[in-house]
Amino acid sequence: MVHSQRIEPAPGQESVWDYPRPPRLEDTNKHIQIIFNGVTIADTHSAKRVLETSHPPVYYIPPADIKMEYLRLTAQSSFCEWKGRAGYYTIGVGEKEVQNAGWFYPDPTPAFESMKDYVAFYAHVMDSCYVNDEKAQPQPGNFYGGWVTNDIVGPFKGAPGSWGW
Known part of the structure; x- marks a missing residue:
């Protein structure tokens, strides 16, 4: 049973x-930074985070930052039953480019309206992503x-053997 594997925080x-x-959407004033090909492409204290059972937080950054x-x-597009249809961005800095490395919701559902056009990034394709100066690891x-x-703490959805949760 999954809850017997739960790590006590x-x-x-x-946890x-x-x-x-x-999932729940909440504001966070944590310092979020994203570096890609040596350039800080995002830097904010005004992110939002989505919290969903078994998933580490997903940080959404305002376009102004x-x-x-x-x-x-x-x-590219995808559909989330909670947030709606997502659009995607390719990120390119210098000679380095990654397709569909960031995503956003141009017309989110009412519960997620406040994150309209905010962008989330896959950590595994960035040089580094920081939360309050700690280098974040990508969700497994x-x-x-x-x-x-x-x-x-987890265990986290996406790790080997977690698909049946």
Whole structure:
């Protein structure tokens, strides 16, 4: 049973098994930075995070705090039953480019309206992603976009053997 595998959080930590389903959107003033090909493409204290059972937080950054000149809209889209239809960006800095490395919701569902056009990034394709100066690790499996930091405990969806949860 999944909950028997739950890691008990220490003081100052959160368990992803305490996050809700459907997911919750909340503001965070944590310092979020994203570096790609040596350039800081995002730097904010005004991110939002989506918290969902079994997933580390996904950070969404306001476009005003992103160097949008490095992002190019693609034809890729996907659908989330909670947030709606997502659009994607290719990120290019210098000679380095990664397709569909960031995503956003141009017309989110009412519960997620406040994150309209905010952009989330896959950590595994960036040079580094930081939460309060701690380098975040990508959510296991590279399918989901959560960021793992020392204040989050799992186990996390996406790790080997977790697909049946």
